[in-house]
Amino acid sequence: MGSMTCLVTGGAGYIGAHIVASLQDHGYRSVAVDNMSSGIAARIPGVPLLQADISAEASIEAMAHFMREHQVTAVIHTAALKSVPESVADPLSYYRVNIGGTINLLEAMKLAGVTNFVFSSTAAVYGMAKGEVTEDSPTLPINPYGESKLACEDLLRSLNEVGQVRAASLRYFNVAGTATDALADNFATNLIPQVLRRIVDGQSPKVFGTDYETKDGSCERDYIHVADLANAHILALKAIVNAGSDWAFDVFNVGTGTAYSVIEVVERAIAASGASVELEVDARRPGDPARIVANPAKIHSVLGWHHSHDLDDMVKSAWSGMKALNAN
Ligand SMILES: NC(=O)c1ccc[n+]([C@@H]2O[C@H](COP(=O)([O-])OP(=O)(O)OC[C@H]3O[C@@H](n4cnc5c(N)ncnc54)[C@H](O)[C@@H]3O)[C@@H](O)[C@H]2O)c1
Known part of the structure; x- marks a missing residue:
């Protein structure tokens, strides 16, 4: 170019x-x-x-x-x-x-x-x-x-x-995640920042609905x-x-084509933070589909794009960014 x-x-x-x-x-x-x-x-x-x-x-x-x-x-x-x-x-x-x-x-x-x-x-x-x-x-x-x-x-x-x-x-x-602490997401309505914010505030992260037809009952996302x-x-x-x-x-x-459940994401976020909190189960929210996952075959074949980071990279970098944001 x-x-x-x-x-x-x-x-x-x-x-x-x-x-x-x-x-x-x-x-x-x-x-x-x-x-x-x-x-x-x-x-x-x-x-x-x-x-x-x-x-x-x-x-x-x-x-x-x-x-x-x-x-x-x-x-x-x-x-x-x-x-x-x-x-x-x-x-x-x-x-x-x-x-x-x-x-x-x-x-x-x-x-x-x-x-x-x-x-x-x-x-x-x-x-x-x-x-x-x-x-x-x-x-x-x-x-x-x-x-x-x-x-x-x-x-x-x-x-x-x-x-x-x-x-x-x-x-x-x-x-989710961040490349460096300075670039972290400050918008606390996405799941991972929301969960980390509650951990920082000493509250239990919430899971909305554990009675979906998914592997562990919570919603699955990419x-x-x-x-x-x-x-x-x-x-x-x-x-x-x-x-x-x-x-x-x-x-x-x-997307990566891999679905993680909300419970998996919350548990990994708690582990990344090292905090001793337990997740809290709440009722389903209206309008949440049980499972949505990307099929990324097209971007693989047409653009040659592949992901290189996994959920742990996302959660750990987001936690690091959240701590840095709070320290300032
Ligand atoms: N974050 C996600 O999970 C996600 C998922 C799907 C799509 N998107 C899309 O990605 C894009 C970026 O999202 P983000 O997460 O970085 O959000 P963000 O709020 O961090 O970034 C949006 C930026 O646009 C600026 N902006 C907003 N309104 C503007 C206006 N009227 N004029 C000029 N600038 C304006 C904001 O100041 C901000 O810097 C958005 O189009 C969003 O819809 C985000």
Whole structure:
């Protein structure tokens, strides 16, 4: 890809900052757009940052200018709102930022003549899918968060068909762990940070429902280390750039293909922390499918991506990051 400069939106976020680090490791420059609503500037020291709200009309021209100024040739779009319950309570904000913001970004790319695009999507586009999911599984999101991501995929497909962008969408499963303490996730609603937070606070981590039809009765999910996930973006970009105008819009699951139960995750988190707490069993939460696991065959074969970190790496690095966050 030569001396590419990549714009990472949400670059000061948990996943965005890992992508910036991964781009640097591969010898590419990055610049970031972030409104710092949940971003942390210290995650990306020295990276040029445009502080702007992607959903504001005025940001179109500002982002186009920023892209020209830094000779950006590709965009990785992670900036979004991502809380499922918040999206149910406030659909307008989710549509405005996740869809409206993406439209503004694509307008800015058009102005700046940038076509290569990788999008942060989510397994939430599959809704209540059961068991193993391939990219051909039905996309039936059950909340505005998932709907907003699926709408962006539809737009990208249409734009790719007329050659305005060359885009790939990565459907992340449950992202966890951290490459370094400084890049740790500060968002305590994902399972692993939530469990670790309760351990730090001296409370028992909770398991919601142990009467599902799974190996130990708790829900089963696919967890992916954020450093492996970041690497998938680099491979997607390379594939797009290599294919050039032949690239057709494509979607990829990013998961390991291994399902861990909530009980397994909680027990490993307790072990990583060394704390002497016991897990607490609570009632099922409404809307939790028993088992969702990625089928990653497509990303293996098309992009040559494979994961290299396991659940222990995720839990141990997350615990280290959590301790560092608390020490500051
Ligand atoms: N964390 C996960 O498990 C997970 C799973 C699936 C998909 N995703 C997707 O990955 C992406 C990144 O998630 P994350 O976990 O790093 O979250 P994050 O909140 O840490 O990162 C999002 C970043 O976007 C910025 N941002 C938010 N709204 C903005 C706006 N209007 N204008 C400009 N910047 C804005 C935030 O300040 C933050 O830095 C999101 O698109 C999310 O939907 C995350």
